[in-house]
Amino acid sequence: MMQQAKTLTNRAKLMPRKPLTFSERIYLPAIFKGMGITLSHLFRKKATISYPDKVRPMSKVFRGLHVLKRDERGAERCTACGLCALACPAEAITMTAAERKPHEKQLYREEKYAAVYEINMLRCIFCGLCEEACPKAAIFLQNDVMAPPSFEREDFIYGKDRLVEPFQKN
Amino acid sequence: MSDLLKVTIDGKSIEVPPGTTIMQAARQLGGKYPPAMCYYEPLKNTGGKCRVCLVKVAQTSEANPRPMPKLVASCITRVEHGMVVENETSPEVLDARNGVVEFLLINHPLDCPVCDQAGECDLQNLSYEHGHEQTRYEEGRREFERIDIGPYVQLHMTRCILCYRCVYAADQLTGQRVHGVLNRGDVSEIGTYIQQSIENEFSGNIIDVCPVGALTDKTYRFKQRVWFSKPFDAHRDCDKCCGKVVLWMKGDAIIRVTARKNEFGEVTDFICNDCRFEHKQASDWSIEGPRDIIPESVIGANKYELPVVSPAVNVDAKFVSE
Numbered sequence: 325m326m327q328q329a330k331t332l333t334n335r336a337k338l339m340p341r342k343p344l345t346f347s348e349r350i351y352l353p354a355i356f357k358g359m360g361i362t363l364s365h366l367f368r369k370k371a372t373i374s375y376p377d378k379v380r381p382m383s384k385v386f387r388g389l390h391v392l393k394r395d396e397r398g399a400e401r402c403t404a405c406g407l408c409a410l411a412c413p414a415e416a417i418t419m420t421a422a423e424r425k426p427h428e429k430q431l432y433r434e435e436k437y438a439a440v441y442e443i444n445m446l447r448c449i450f451c452g453l454c455e456e457a458c459p460k461a462a463i464f465l466q467n468d469v470m471a472p473p474s475f476e477r478e479d480f481i482y483g484k485d486r487l488v489e490p491f492q493k494n
Numbered sequence: 495m496s497d498l499l500k501v502t503i504d505g506k507s508i509e510v511p512p513g514t515t516i517m518q519a520a521r522q523l524g525g526k527y528p529p530a531m532c533y534y535e536p537l538k539n540t541g542g543k544c545r546v547c548l549v550k551v552a553q554t555s556e557a558n559p560r561p562m563p564k565l566v567a568s569c570i571t572r573v574e575h576g577m578v579v580e581n582e583t584s585p586e587v588l589d590a591r592n593g594v595v596e597f598l599l600i601n602h603p604l605d606c607p608v609c610d611q612a613g614e615c616d617l618q619n620l621s622y623e624h625g626h627e628q629t630r631y632e633e634g635r636r637e638f639e640r641i642d643i644g645p646y647v648q649l650h651m652t653r654c655i656l657c658y659r660c661v662y663a664a665d666q667l668t669g670q671r672v673h674g675v676l677n678r679g680d681v682s683e684i685g686t687y688i689q690q691s692i693e694n695e696f697s698g699n700i701i702d703v704c705p706v707g708a709l710t711d712k713t714y715r716f717k718q719r720v721w722f723s724k725p726f727d728a729h730r731d732c733d734k735c736c737g738k739v740v741l742w743m744k745g746d747a748i749i750r751v752t753a754r755k756n757e758f759g760e761v762t763d764f765i766c767n768d769c770r771f772e773h774k775q776a777s778d779w780s781i782e783g784p785r786d787i788i789p790e791s792v793i794g795a796n797k798y799e800l801p802v803v804s805p806a807v808n809v810d811a812k813f814v815s816e
Contacts, residue, residue, distance in 0.1 A: 403608055406721070407607070434605070
């Protein structure tokens, strides 16, 4: 016989234990009930998708990989003002500015441009503060692209080669 | 007449010697003093041009208790005994100041993201406090042909607000001035006569004196934003000037050298071009320590660390940070 465990406080309520009924004692109704639940799940909508073939729709406000935009002429909008790097809580952004040469007017919108612009995607928390800070509407977080995984740390430091939007001819 | 004059500014009283201007009295009093774009205490005869320091004189003097009919420029108006001045407490003054800032910004380009002065610009601070978010001006801003004024100083005439500080600085510091304000009225501009270059050995001070980004350091051009570099007091033995400077450092590299400014943003000890432009090695300087910065300043947004100068300094730095 099991000894009643000694209670630490007298707040514990002792519950009367009723004896099992006949249907409970033969277990079969409970087993069929459980099997019925399992069976009903077979006909429900699947929670998973077959991923590479199907892709889930992303939220419109999703903040994914950054992009450095070009203006309508195709010149880079970023002027290396450093406000994104200042706003960045994770200190993921670094840049080096350079002065535009007269023959580069088609490439860069302003007199000054970012010669080097790097975002460390391992540091980045995708908060979107850089996007908010940008006075030139140059940096945006895309809502349909995520930073792809990699085995190398170097692969997560995104330079201008991967950040700047590819040049499109209208 | 040697008695001290009692003047009341925004309800606070101070006694100052005769000849003191309202601006100087307000600065001595502490607290909120009128802003200044053209007035520069270390340079003689500056002031009276930009009109941002307008204040209301509610009582001219003890003998003449009438108010002054118009707002007066505090930087050139001398105090009188029993004068009562309203600065920040008068809505009329604040309204006038907003208007003046709007006028200053009419021709000032919105190129703060490009400008090297951004972060320590008087006009930027002033418009942050008094300016509108939107401009009501529809015409185009002034445009100028780029003038090269020498190897050290970059002139952006579009940013100039014609405060004449650099003209006074060149007159009073260098002896021979080669630049000045050309033309008149709407088309007046700062320039050198027939593209002469500014080469005097104290000419670099016009960079520090400039309240906006019209005159900037060519050796610092687009190197780094102000708030990513850290200011340190330093000195060296210089036979031309006092050699007391502020080094703006990024890591171990000296990006820029400027003169030290007081709490009113004014240089007290002007430095020579040799110190300013030619000594960019940490070994050239003896570093005294990090400079005090106002917490509200954007420079304070940066993480503050001592640079690694020598092993001895490094040990101290660790000790301090712990």
